[in-house]
Amino acid sequence: MWTPVACSRWRSVGLTPETSYPVNLGMACPKGWEALEVLNSEKRAHYPLLRQADGTQQRVSWDTALTTFTERFKSIQAKHGNAAVAFVSTGQIVSEEMAFLGALAKFGMGVQHGDGNTRQCMATAVSAYKESFGFDAPPYTYDDFEQSDCLVFVGANPCIGHPIMWERVLRNQKSPEIIVLDPRRTETAMASTQHLQLNPKSDLALLYAITQHLIAANLIDYDFVNAHTEGFEELAAHVSAFTPEAVSQQCGIPVLDIRRAAESIGRASAASLWWTMGVNQSYEGTRVAQAIINIALITGNFGRPGTGANSITGQCNAMGSRLWSNTTNLLGHFKFESADDRQHVAETLGIDVDRIPNEGSWAYDEIVEGIRNGEIKGLWVIATNPAHSWINRGDFRELLGKLDFLVVQDMYDQTDTAKHADLVLPAAGWGEKVGTFINSERRYGLVKKVRRAPGEALADFQIFRAIAAYWGVGDVFAEWTDPEAVFRIMQRLSRNRPNDISGIDGYQQLDASGGIQWPFSEAESQQEDAPVQQRRLFSDGRFYHENGKARLIVDQITPMPEPPDVDYPHLLLTGRGTVSQWHTQTRTENSKVLRKLYPQQPYAEIHPRDAAKLDVINGDRIRVRSRRGEVEVTAMVTPTVRSGHVFIPMHYRIVNELTLSHFDPHSHQPSYKDCAVCLEKV
Amino acid sequence: MSIAPPPNNEPAEIQAKNSLTDAPADDARRGFELPQVLQARSGRMTRELLLHPGQHGLGMTPDAMKADSTTTATCGYCATGCGLRLHVRDGEASD
Structure with missing residues (x-):
């Protein structure tokens, strides 16, 4: 059955992992198996809640909620300027909702600053890819887990964090070398063939030492380096001091173990390097990620099965946030700073170009500082829980108290953050609405409505539509009628871009194809009868910088800001x-x-x-x-x-x-x- | 032939204390507590868990899980993006 809205009378009664889906091949982790159960919770938000004079949150009508939302935020903007209202969103809502939120806030409400909780999970990988490749583009497909002769996991524990990806590793028939860089002996480290249990934050030095060995041992693919990269001489000069002998003690890894890992990578016919939060959530993470990318580049491990410098994504739609949230980048991964880009986006959307700000947002941490110093007075939080998750949260909760108006839009109204809210907007969850997620391997996949949301909860999409109307900008979003209409807008914006999806024939083709990985241009759709299910990037060695070359980027090592000492050992x-x-x-x-x-x-x-x-x-x-x-x-x-x-x-x-x-x-x-x-x- | 249980010679009050069906009257903390799952006082009756051929490739399913159709959606937790087959039933939307 194809329809995304399974008709109001249909109701889901159970689920099993899909055996024909090219991602999981019939497998699911416990969270997936229990995906429907968590929708039944009594902690679900059923009705809009508004904080009263006595401090309690009381049920109000949607009309009151939306009127209050509009009046309070407009009055803050009138008093303190448009930029005094900001939003913090998520990697959990569908791409079409991300796009709507970002467009509504920035092009409709005049909001200057918005960011997502993807800042806490993927920002580092984004920065690294953009600088190295010229675009935020994880190059791999999950088939690479099965085709690799040597898999290197840096700060990643897929056994626990991404168990179905680990299942794909277990399907590898090549008896691969599995190298794990992690300060803990994680489940993945226990299953590895080489565990480099390095000292925390010595990863950059260790990766430079591996690079140094690769160069010294002449395990470099010079044809690839010369044709497709720039900066090799600077890289070689930079890492020359990082011999395994020089870093061994600092990293806590014997010299021979470093050399053995480097030899395994350098001599593999297809080596792949994978990373997650151990790298991304680090004060020098961008440079660590780029050190990983450098190793794949200089050994020519790109564009072939089983290769790549591969960031494993955290949340279900972190990639959607990266491409479509209209926060750091202009909608569709354009630049706010570029007049041409603004003009192009305005024309594609059919809106006045003056509605598009000429600079990007503050990042999450800057928004938090904005609250601290009184520049941000109103905050709209969508599907995230910063009162738990933000770093040094005690401080953050005090800051929430400084806001004039806090709106939390969530499917649960009992989160730490929702309890602080002046206004709670009840949202539908996964399984109760329609749209697309983009997974780690760039695959657009469909989310469908198989349940009714409880009480008066609405899909985030419908809430954004309602806010547009109450704010008085309904005409700006006249074309944004339903998720698939927004998907078509996204397709137009993506045309001739690295993330081109103009060849996708609507939701129906996504559903029939087991999802489709970007890019899938109109030209590709004409060449391929059905979209190929495993697609990887850079098989032609062309990267996204103007000269087509990837950049090898190195930097100095930074010490940990708060190392253990006598008092805190x-x-x-x-x-x-x-x-x-x-x-x-x-x-x-x-x-x-x-x-x-x-x-x-x-x-x-x-x-x-x-x-x-x-x-x-x-x-x-x-x-x-x-x-x-x-x-x-x-x-x-x-x-x-x-x-x-x-x-x-x-x-x-x-x-x-x-x-x-x-x-x-x-x-x-x-x-x-x-x-x-x-x-x-x- | 049935095997008789061994005679229980413990005093009645100790037998009562060891009983699996009578909760102790006092709240005194016991050194060992049986997992609750051994004695469910609410929940589905066994007859409701009987399995029937589920159709739609679903194997054997109890009546409460019997589906009229299935559809696939992407999971909403991590970015692996697994496909989950949702079993749906025709009926008035409830909950």
Whole structure:
């Protein structure tokens, strides 16, 4: 059955992983199996809620909610300027809603600053790709997991973080070398053939040492380097000092292990390098990602099956946010700063070019600082929970109190952030609305409506339509009638761009094809009877910079800003806890099945030697203190963390009481995985 | 032939305390607690869990999960982007 809206009478009663879908081939993790269950929660937002004079949130009509939204934000803008209202959105809503939100806020409401929680997950990969390739373009397709002779995972634990991708690795018939760079002995590290258990934040030095060995051992594909890259001499000069001998102690890795990893990469006929949050959530993450990209470039590992420098994406539609959120980049990955781009987008949308701002947004951290210094007075938060997830959250919650008006639009009204809201707008969730997500391998996939949203909750798309009408800009968005109409606008904007999707024949073809990866231009659609299901980039060696070459980018190493010391002798690492938990647990805490699969109370993994020094055994309570706050957690004594390190999963709201606000200077992504703490037995 | 259980010679109050069906009256913390799942006091009856051929490639399913049709949608958690086959039933929209 094709229809995206399965007719109002249809109702979903269950789900199973789709066996013919080219991504998961019939597999799903526990979160996927329980995707419907979390829609039934009593924590769902049913009605608009407005904060009253007595401080309570009370149910109001949509008319009151939308009138209040418009009046309050307009009055803030009248008093403090248009830029005093900002929005923070998400990687969780569909692309068509991302586009609508960004266009409505910036072209309709005159909002200057908006960003997404994708800043917390993918910004670093975006910055790295844009500078290295000339466009934010993960080059791979999942088939590469199965075709690679050597897979290198840097700061990535796909066994837990992306379990179905790991299943694809397990289908690899080539007995691949699997190299893991991670300070923890993660599940993925245990399954690897080489685990380089490096000291935290020594990844850049280690990758430079691998690069140095590749050059010294002449494992370079000079044909590829000469034809398709620039900056090789600078790269070679920069890494010459980073011999394995020179970095061994700093990284905590024996010289021979570094050389062995480099040899494995350099001699593989198809090597692929993969990274996730261990790289992205780092204060020098952009340069680390580029060091990974450099290795793939100089060894000619691009454009062939099993190759690539491959960023694994976090949220279901982080890629949609990157292309369509109209925040950092002008809608469709254009530049706000370019008059030509503004003109082109205005003409394509049929709007007045003066509606398009000539500069991009502040990043998330800059919006937060804007609240602190009083420049941002109104905030609209869509489908994210910064009161839990923002770095050093204690500080952030105080900042929410400084706002004149806070609107939270979410499918649950019990999140930490929603509890602070002056106005809650109840939204439909996944399975209750229509649109497209773009996955890690650039695949547009359909989301369908198989349930009715509870109470008066509306699809985010409908909320944006209503706000456009109440704001008085309904005519600007006359063409934006339904998700597929917006998809057609996106197709027009993408024409002749790296992310071209002009060849897709509507939602129906997406549905029939098992999703379609960008680019899929009109020309390609005429050549291919049906879209090829596994498509990778750069098989012609042409990158997106004007000269067609990729750039090899290097930088100095930056020290950790808060290394462990006498008072705070341990280093706090954070990350995903289990396959059954998702981020701030807004959804996953609503499934009985998932709740059985992870510890209910926050815990900290500590090494047995550290536990012995504290006289702590497994299950004892310990206090973890940083310069920002202190929390009590259960000790989980395990040798998977090194002595001197503590690991606390990010899903428990206490963890960001401890973290240190610091950011990658290029991507503005928070660095969640390095701050000093001390431990005490309670 | 049935096998008789061994005689239980423990005093009645201890037998009562060890009973799986009678909750202890006091809230005193017990050293060992059986998992709740062994004794569900609410939920579906066994007859409702009987499996029938599900059609649409669904294998055996209980009546409550019987579908009239299926459709595929992309999962909404991580960016792996798995395809999930949703089993839908014709009927008045409820919930």
